[in-house]
Structures are given as C-alpha cells and as structure tokens.
Amino acid sequence: MARAALSAYDMPRGTRIELLGSGLTMIFRVVTTDARYALRVHRRGYRTTANTRAELAYLRDLGTALAGSGVLLPKPVPARTGDLLVEVSDDQHADLITWVEGEVRRPGDGLDLTAVRQLGRTLALMHNAAQDITPADGLPRWDADAMFTTAASPFRPVLNIGEILSPADRADFDDIGDRTRAIFAELGDQFGVIHCDYILGNIHLSRVGNRWQVGVIDFGDCGIGCYVYDVCPLLGNLAGYPAGPYNPDYPRLRDALLDGYRSTRPFPAEWERHLPVLMAARNANHCLLTAGLDVSPTPREDAAWRMDLARISLELPV
Known part of the structure; x- marks a missing residue:
C-alpha cells in the first residue's frame, strides 16, 4: 500500500x-x-x-x-x-x-533550560502565525465538548466513556471537564489553530552553532483550540510523565518554557493558575483516544492510567 x-x-x-x-x-x-x-x-x-x-x-x-x-x-x-x-x-x-532533521531530547538527556526556552518561543511563534492564517474547512475543534464527550470527540471513539471508566474516575473526568469548560469560557479570545500534541516526542532539536534549532512534526491533531491549552502537553513531559515519576526540576523547566513563550507572545501571570487543570484535561481527554477503534488492546487500563496522571496534574505547583 x-x-x-x-x-x-x-x-x-x-x-x-x-x-x-x-x-x-x-x-x-x-x-x-x-x-x-x-x-x-x-x-x-x-x-x-x-x-x-x-x-x-x-x-x-x-x-x-x-x-x-x-x-x-x-x-x-x-x-x-x-x-x-x-x-x-x-x-x-x-x-x-x-523530513525534519534533529533528535528528541528529554530532561536529563540533553534538554537544558536554554533548549526549553527555545521550545516556548517556538510555540509562541506558531500561535502568532496562526492568528493570520485562515484555516481550510476540515480541521477538528478542540473545545470542551470535543474533549469530554464521546459524540463530539475528533478521536472518534467507538466505546462510550462510561464503558471504560470506573465510577470514581468518571466523576473526576466530569469534574475536570466542567473546570476546563469554565477556563475556556474565561479565555474566550485565546482560540485559534493549535498543534494539540506539542510534546517532546514531536520536537526535533539540533545544534546550529551555539543555538538550538527546533523542528516540529506530527500536526495530525492540529485544530481549533485554546492557545493556553497547547502549552500543557509539553508541560506534562517536563513534569516527568508519562516516562517516569515527578521531576523535581519541573518548576524551573516550567518557568523556562513560559519565559521563552513570553519572549515572543504575551502569557499573563494570571493564566498560570489554569495550567494544572488544563494539564489534567490533556490526560482526561486521552481517555477518549484510548476508546478508539484498535487504538489499545486494554482501553480500560489505559484510561485508568490517564486518570491517575490527571489527578497528579491537579496537584502540581502553580
């Protein structure tokens, strides 16, 4: 084929x-x-x-x-x-x-604070550019309905969310959804085309002289969403998961990412209080991905793991 x-x-x-x-x-x-x-x-x-x-x-x-x-x-x-x-x-x-050249770097494996700042600047550049591009019809929407309801999810799940979550996890899923909906309403003018999967695995870094050059791949989930939310998948990586336990360097890495973003685009300090909830939303939303056709042989176990990560996100320092 x-x-x-x-x-x-x-x-x-x-x-x-x-x-x-x-x-x-x-x-x-x-x-x-x-x-x-x-x-x-x-x-x-x-x-x-x-x-x-x-x-x-x-x-x-x-x-x-x-x-x-x-x-x-x-x-x-x-x-x-x-x-x-x-x-x-x-x-x-x-x-x-x-092809986009470069290598994936992670905390403890070549990803220093200078590189993290560059990642923040890169995302801000993409958001600035997005404001001047009229997207073609066909991009998915990543509003609260799309992120927390089976019927509207761009992931096209074949299992209902109630089929894969325990009652306790479903209660937390719904709570995170309600809180995300409220945040999106508050940030109503901060919507445009977002990458939606801006994670370390989709970022290729290479050295050019004494500077980091950033390559960004995998725009398969790009769509209309909240710019502030677009920061959160990468913040999850910097916090230490899904690869491992909580990273004690997370506050410094988070600040470096936001410093890099602010070098190119405003990110008011009051928005930072929304980050733990939107990081939790990223993980909760992925329960609908794991409910997709042939995405996972163990959707219930994967969804439970995602909800564990969502709860960890809510406890992160602001």
Whole structure:
C-alpha cells in the first residue's frame, strides 16, 4: 500500500522505503540519493480526506509564515496531480512530507533550560502565525465538548466513556471537564489553530552553532483550540510523565518554557493558575483516544492510567 501511494509522486529510481512505526498512522521513511521524506498512510476511519487536506494546507501556510524564523516544519509534497494526498483504497489515504532533521531530547538527556526556552518561543511563534492564517474547512475543534464527550470527540471513539471508566474516575473526568469548560469560557479570545500534541516526542532539536534549532512534526491533531491549552502537553513531559515519576526540576523547566513563550507572545501571570487543570484535561481527554477503534488492546487500563496522571496534574505547583 505504501509503495502504491509513493508511485503517485515523482520519486527517482532507487528510492528506498522503510516502516518506522504504526499507530494512528503508518509512518514510512522514504530515502532518495539527495533527500528524505516521511510517507504517512492514515488509519481507516480516523481522519477523513477533508481533515488531512486541511491539516496539510495549514502546515503549508504555517511554513510560509515562519520562513526565516529558524523553526523547521515538514513541507507537504504534492502528488503528480497537484493534490496534497493520494487515496490508496476505500476510506484510506496517504500523504508525503519532507523530513525534519534533529533528535528528541528529554530532561536529563540533553534538554537544558536554554533548549526549553527555545521550545516556548517556538510555540509562541506558531500561535502568532496562526492568528493570520485562515484555516481550510476540515480541521477538528478542540473545545470542551470535543474533549469530554464521546459524540463530539475528533478521536472518534467507538466505546462510550462510561464503558471504560470506573465510577470514581468518571466523576473526576466530569469534574475536570466542567473546570476546563469554565477556563475556556474565561479565555474566550485565546482560540485559534493549535498543534494539540506539542510534546517532546514531536520536537526535533539540533545544534546550529551555539543555538538550538527546533523542528516540529506530527500536526495530525492540529485544530481549533485554546492557545493556553497547547502549552500543557509539553508541560506534562517536563513534569516527568508519562516516562517516569515527578521531576523535581519541573518548576524551573516550567518557568523556562513560559519565559521563552513570553519572549515572543504575551502569557499573563494570571493564566498560570489554569495550567494544572488544563494539564489534567490533556490526560482526561486521552481517555477518549484510548476508546478508539484498535487504538489499545486494554482501553480500560489505559484510561485508568490517564486518570491517575490527571489527578497528579491537579496537584502540581502553580
């Protein structure tokens, strides 16, 4: 299927292809004599062609807006027809994007405070650019309904949230949802296109002289959401999870991230009180992801783990 998709593009003879991973999309590395690309074959029933076309159009426009900023983004590669995606079977499609160089860094493994500040600046640059881009129809919405109700979730769960959560976890899920809804109402003018999965695993760092260069990948969940919420997936990484226990350096890392963000875009101090709840919302929202078709063989166990992380988030220092 990947080779059939790749045949729709102008690739030179001798092009090599290898599977890198299979999750919500199957990712293949495509290597020619002078370039590398990522070929994405999308899971059936998860994203429509309209979703993916809107994502790729936004990624193209964001790349144009950030040209010269030092931020590296994948660039969509048009097929021979000029379309940004190709349909490879019924209800399944693929696209080709350029490769983003760099390595994933984590606290204790090369991610210093200077790099964290650069990550904050990069996210602020993307948010500034988003305000001047009119997105195409098809991007998902990440409002409170989308994050906390089965019917509206862009994750398209096949299990109802009540089927995978214990009564105690469901009560906490609903409480976090209510608190998130109130925060979003308070931050009503802070909505636009967000990455929605700005985590260390989707950030490629490389050294250019004495500076860090940031590359950002995996815009598969980008959509209309709250800019303040977009900070929270990365804050969860800096707090120590899901990879390990609480990181005692979290307050310094959080401050460095926000300092970097504020170097480019306002982030009033009063917004910081919302961060623990929105970090909890990130984990609670992922219960609906684990309820999706063939996403997890153990959705109830995964949802319980996510709710444990949500409760930990609520206890984090502000």
